[in-house]
Amino acid sequence: MKEGPPIAHVASLIGDPARANMLTALLSGKALTATELAHEAGVSQQTASSHLTKLLDGALLQMRKQGRHKYFALANADVASVLESLMGLAASDSAPRTRTGPRDVAMRHARVCYNHLAGKCGVQLFESLRNRDFVGQDAEQITLTDRGRDFMRDFGIDIDALQVQRAPLCRTCLDWSERRTHLSGSLGRAMLARMEELRWIKRDPDSRVILFQGEGAAAFAQTFRI
Structure with missing residues (x-):
């Protein structure tokens, strides 16, 4: 199988339900800790850590350290815009809701x-x-x-x-x-x-x-x- 375009990798990162929950939780503009994001995603801290690493490597998140804590936020406004557009696309599905x-x-x-x-x-x-x-x-x-x-x-x-x-x-x-x-x-x-x-x-x-x-x-x- 041919390797897909770069959007395929980004789509796979966003497409996981746990990671999607983490990303949309950050649309408020707040920076959240791994513990808070684990709660938003409904997963364990260990699983959340794995997801966050993938999102950081994929340049969808940025991490800032303050004291003993690490805070995660969306990488930039372009990521927020893509998420908002995808939510609109999902909402346009004609299936009964x-x-x-x-x-x-x-x-x-x-x-x-x-x-x-x-x-x-x-x-x-x-x-x-x-x-x-x-x-x-x-x-x-x-x-x-x-x-x-x-x-x-x-x-x-x-x-x-x-x-x-x-x-x-x-x-x-x-x-x-x-x-x-x-x-x-x-x-x-x-x-x-x-x-x-x-x-x-x-x-x-x-x-x-x-x-x-x-x-x-x-x-x-x-x-x-x-």
């Missing part, structure tokens, strides 16, 4: 995707920016317009500071539940952080769900109106 409980409804509404906003609210945010000419889109290339810069500064985001970073300012990410585009990149991360600063939202500590609090939902709807 059982609609799961309230937490999944909340996940579809608003969730964290590698430290930017995803779900229905993430798509609404992007559509609002695009419809009001705050961002321009050419194929998959997203650019912030002059009007968009003014809006972001008024919103409390230091665009000049973001632009000196190595990370792209604006990127597209295909939302797995909505199957439409939401905004990622350093701007997407900064906007989520700003909404947290304004106390519009808070993160559910036990999942990737984003919860609106107080008048946050009304403020979001007004600021990012379609």
Whole structure:
């Protein structure tokens, strides 16, 4: 049998259920320990260690040491984007599915995707920016317009500071539940952080769900109106 293309190896790494659970647990943007990831995958620590070694060797994860602990995180935003796209592809399967409980409804509404906003609210945010000419889109290339810069500064985001970073300012990410585009990149991360600063939202500590609090939902709807 011929050796497959490089994607075959990456697909085999993601395709194992235990490793898939570990990778999706890291979509929140948090770094987790091997023990925490073993719990997420439902496997023993020894088995988790073997899986983590394969994911590190495959450049899907990065590891950082702090004191006596080792923390694992997704290697980069490209890995997060691939995972989100694959989840969308899986969700598009036409086979009958059982609609799961309230937490999944909340996940579809608003969730964290590698430290930017995803779900229905993430798509609404992007559509609002695009419809009001705050961002321009050419194929998959997203650019912030002059009007968009003014809006972001008024919103409390230091665009000049973001632009000196190595990370792209604006990127597209295909939302797995909505199957439409939401905004990622350093701007997407900064906007989520700003909404947290304004106390519009808070993160559910036990999942990737984003919860609106107080008048946050009304403020979001007004600021990012379609």
